[in-house]
Amino acid sequence: MTDKQLTVALSKGRIMTDTLRLLHEAGIPVPEDIEESRKLILESPDGSIRYILAKPVDVPTYVEYGVADIGIVGKDVLLEAERDLYELLDLGIGRCRMCVCGLPDSKGGMVSRVASKYARIAANHFRNQGQQVEVIYLNGSVELAPLIGLADRIVDLVETGRTLAENGLVIHEEILQISTRVVANRMSFRLKSEQIDSLVARLRGVTEQTERTVTGGGLQQ
Numbered sequence: 001m002t003d004k005q006l007t008v009a010l011s012k013g014r015i016m017t018d019t020l021r022l023l024h025e026a027g028i029p030v031p032e033d034i035e036e037s038r039k040l041i042l043e044s045p046d047g048s049i050r051y052i053l054a055k056p057v058d059v060p061t062y063v064e065y066g067v068a069d070i071g072i073v074g075k076d077v078l079l080e081a082e083r084d085l086y087e088l089l090d091l092g093i094g095r096c097r098m099c100v101c102g103l104p105d106s107k108g109g110m111v112s113r114v115a116s117k118y119a120r121i122a123a124n125h126f127r128n129q130g131q132q133v134e135v136i137y138l139n140g141s142v143e144l145a146p147l148i149g150l151a152d153r154i155v156d157l158v159e160t161g162r163t164l165a166e167n168g169l170v171i172h173e174e175i176l177q178i179s180t181r182v183v184a185n186r187m188s189f190r191l192k193s194e195q196i197d198s199l200v201a202r203l204r205g206v207t208e209q210t211e212r213t214v215t216g217g218g219l220q221q
């Protein structure tokens, strides 16, 4: 690794393909076999960028500790992690909504139980609303909780709404819009400003193009 090299932590999984497409469109060098390979650290062909492939929930940790200069990760993960990072850019991919959901007739009683993979976001939301709730952490398939009586509501991501619909659940309230963000380590942002500015400017170029195209087509963001 050289001083000039940037280490970029990418989120494996759902947002990986769109992230790689944007990097490619922005002219940022990416190893050809990055999606097929089982390697977790890969260098770009010109050696300017080292990519690390991480679980989304771990990306803010790598960036805060400075083992990655840059991270690409969902706003949901950032809000839940509350790490001390600079958020530089909204890539406009991985769009979905963080919502309070449940059975159609459940609005929460005096002290309701709320299940979520986003325990901190859920707790903050209900605290801000002055509602007393018990938040129960679950790691996935959160929609199960109201169906089997573990909780009366959930806080979870909704994209197409299919998972809710197929399980007889509805949205009671939208908390916030989610999309994928570019974040930087605070020290790297100063020490590698030239490389980081260039990377963000290139990505901003293709992100704005995408947004213009979508808006031009008459679709609502």
Ligand SMILES: Nc1ncnc2c1ncn2[C@@H]1O[C@H](COP(=O)(O)OP(=O)(O)OP(=O)(O)O)[C@@H](O)[C@H]1O
Residues within 6 Å of the ligand: 012, 013, 014, 015, 055, 056, 057, 073, 074, 075, 076, 077, 094, 095, 096, 140, 157, 158, 159, 160, 178, 179, 180
């Ligand atoms: N329908 C969706 N459900 C979940 N995440 C979505 C959705 N649409 C976009 N996203 C974004 O993609 C990210 C989730 O990716 P993924 O499902 O691969 O991660 P994960 O749930 O942390 O992984 P794992 O299931 O392996 O624990 C979220 O952090 C969010 O920003």
Ligand SMILES: O=P(O)(O)OC[C@H]1O[C@H](OP(=O)(O)OP(=O)(O)O)[C@H](O)[C@@H]1O
Residues within 6 Å of the ligand: 139, 140, 141, 142, 143, 156, 157, 158, 159, 160, 161, 162, 163, 164
């Ligand atoms: O509105 P939809 O398009 O149906 O998408 C929303 C679903 O997708 C995510 O789950 P994921 O597939 O990541 O599985 P998980 O429940 O194990 O987290 C999310 O937690 C919802 O369950």
